[in-house]
Amino acid sequence: xxxxxxxxxxxxxxxxxxxxxxxxxxxxxxxxxxxxxxxxxxxxxxxxxxxxxxxxxxxxxxxxxxxxxxxxxxxxxxxxxxxxxxxxxxxxxxxxxxxxxxxxxxxxxxxxxxxxxxxxxxxxxxxxxxxxxxxxxxxxxxxxxxxxxxxxxxxxxxxxxxxxxxxxxxxxxxxxxxxxxxxxxxxxxxxxxxxxxxxxxxxxxxxxxxxxxxxxxxxxxxxxxxxxxxxxxxxxxxxxxxxxxxxxxxxxxxxxxxxxxxxxxxxxxxxxxxxxxxxxxxxxxxxxxxxxxxxxxxxxxxxxxxxxxxxxxxxxxxxxxxxxxxxxxxxxxxxxxxxxxxxxxxxxxxxxxxxxxxxxxxxxxxxxxxxxxxxxxxxxxxxxxxxxxxxx
Numbered sequence: 388x389x390x391x392x393x394x395x396x397x398x399x400x401x402x403x404x405x406x407x408x409x410x411x412x413x414x415x416x417x418x419x420x421x422x423x424x425x426x427x428x429x430x431x432x433x434x435x436x437x438x439x440x441x442x443x444x445x446x447x448x449x450x451x452x453x454x455x456x457x458x459x460x461x462x463x464x465x466x467x468x469x470x471x472x473x474x475x476x477x478x479x480x481x482x483x484x485x486x487x488x489x490x491x492x493x494x495x496x497x498x499x500x501x502x503x504x505x506x507x508x509x510x511x512x513x514x515x516x517x518x519x520x521x522x523x524x525x526x527x528x529x530x531x532x533x534x535x536x537x538x539x540x541x542x543x544x545x546x547x548x549x550x551x552x553x554x555x556x557x558x559x560x561x562x563x564x565x566x567x568x569x570x571x572x573x574x575x576x577x578x579x580x581x582x583x584x585x586x587x588x589x590x591x592x593x594x595x596x597x598x599x600x601x602x603x604x605x606x607x608x609x610x611x612x613x614x615x616x617x618x619x620x621x622x623x624x625x626x627x628x629x630x631x632x633x634x635x636x637x638x639x640x641x642x643x644x645x646x647x648x649x650x651x652x653x654x655x656x657x658x659x660x661x662x663x664x665x666x667x668x669x670x671x672x673x674x675x676x677x678x679x680x681x682x683x684x685x686x687x688x689x690x691x692x693x694x695x696x697x698x699x700x701x702x703x704x705x706x707x708x709x710x711x712x713x714x715x716x717x718x719x720x721x722x723x724x725x726x727x728x729x730x731x732x733x734x735x736x737x738x739x740x741x742x743x744x745x746x747x748x749x750x751x752x753x754x755x756x757x758x759x760x761x762x763x764x765x766x767x768x769x770x771x772x773x774x775x776x777x778x779x
Contacts, residue, residue, distance in 0.1 A: 393476040396427040399453075399468065401482040407497050408456065409518040414488040414497075415458045418466060420480075425451040432469045435459060461489020481506075494596060495521040538567060538620035538628045542651065544607075546664045549646040550638040551608045556630070557601050558620055567595040569605045570617045574631040577617040583627075585619065592616075611639020645671040 399422040406417040418441075422428060425446040433441035433455050441455035466482035485508075487498040495513035503509050513521045537558065544552040558567060569592045570577045577589040595603040595618070607616065616632040637648040645663035652659055663671040 393472075393474050395470070395472060395476045395478050396474065397422055397424040397470065397472060399423075399425075399428065399431060399470045399480055401466070401468070401480060401484075403483055404499055404501065404512075405466075405482075405484065405486060407499075407514050407518055409497070409514075409516055411456070412458055413516060414461065415456060416486060416488075417454060417456050418482070419452065419454040420468075421450070421452045422446065422470075423450050425449060427472050427474070429471045429473045432471070433457070434467045434469070435464050437467075459486065459488045463487050491594065494598065536620070536622050536626045536628050538603075538618050538630045540616070540618065540630055540632045540634075542633055543662075544634060544636065544649055546647055546649075546668050547606065549640070549666060550611055551606065552636060552638075552647075552649075553604060554595075554607050554616060554632070555602065555604045556595075556618060558597065558603060558628075567597060567603050567605075567618055567620045569593060569595055569607065570619065571607075571609060571614055572617060573615045574617045574629060577619065578629055589617075607636075609636070609638055611641075613637050 399420060401418070401420040406419065408415040408417055418433065420431075422431075426449055428446040429444070431443040431453060432439055433443070435457065440457045440459075443453050443455055446453075464486040466484075466486065468480040468482075469477055470480060471477050483502055485500045485502065487500065488496075490496045490498065495515050497514045499512045499514075500508045501510045501512075510523065512523045515521050538556065539558075540554065540556040544554050547553055554569065571590040571592050577586060578584070579586055592607060592609070593605065595605040597603045607614070613635060614637075615635040618630045618632075620628045620630075622628075633652050635650045635652070637650065638646075640646050640648065643663075644665065646666045647664040649662045649664075650658055651661070660674060662673045665671050
């Protein structure tokens with residue numbers, strides 16, 4: 388005579404989220420749930436990646452809530468539970484989230500990644516050390532509704548010191564970005580081009596700080612020598628995106644009137660421009676290195692538009708507008724105001740995209756030299772700006 392397996396008489400579940408408890412420790416969470424017909428439950432065992440982290444007993448009422456405080460090691464945590472009833476029946480329960488603790492080099496240290504019934508991440512909530520919510524993505528970060536996962540460098544760096552620069556960039560889906568790790572080396576020296584695997588010889592520098600608007604930054608402190616950089620972004624679902632810096636740095640230079648050189652590359656990989664910096668951060672010189680020469684002379688009200696690293700020459704009438712494309716590199720303007728004014732001047736005028744009217748930026752550059760004046764703009768206007776230096 389056969390016997391049927393005992394069917395569960397209770398129902399237990401996790402709440403939709405855990406509660407971060409930074410006042411206890413940076414890796415402590417309160418895990419909660421509820422149960423119906425709880426008088427039939429002998430115990431609930433909680434597990435973190437298969438390792439037991441708590442045992443809940445003492446169920447007496449028909450319907451009740453339950454909780455357990457757990458301190459988790461740095462890393463990702465998949466929380467599950469095994470419910471054991473008084474009859475001996477058991478069943479498993481999965482938490483509808485993944486917890487990530489001990490995050491470093493970010494503006495947050497703890498994340499909860501909520502999942503749907505198919506275990507796909509649907510939102511990411513990031514918290515700082517005080518328990519304050521830093522950012523929250525309510526958009527699915529994988530599956531068909533997800534935005535493409537990308538990472539990119541800005542066109543140039545910011546000089547900090549003879550062997551240090553601030554590198555910046557963007558990621559298209561910051562809510563899903565688990566990490567952006569920066570490596571010293573070209574992409575071919577970091578990623579196997581055939582398999583896409585990370586090479587064991589790649590020199591990791593550290594993790595970028597990702598802002599709530601999708602921008603990221605990293606302070607690269609490197610040894611004297613030649614350096615190109617690769618960013619490897621990894622999403623919460625394991626997706627990877629790789630980008631190589633469009634520039635290289637020659638740092639710690641001695642015996643020269645400069646200590647730091649930035650070498651900008653064009654889309655073809657050829658050198659487009661070189662900028663040399665003194666120890667105090669001032670620019671010693673800049674070479675155009677292959678940018679186009681854009682000549683004026685088309686008459687009153689002419690607009691000259693650059694691409695990257697272009698030399699734009701005005702018509703000498705004082706009425707030419709020089710328009711830098713969004714996200715421009717380093718451009719030169721010459722022959723921009725050969726009038727009787729003693730102090731030729733270019734003012735940088737800009738507007739936020741889709742937010743007219745024009746307004747003056749905080750930076751105005753004046754050229755007070757005699758003869759044929761020239762102007763070199765090396766600012767870091769991001770692509771959300773459209774900038775037009777105009778003659779006065």
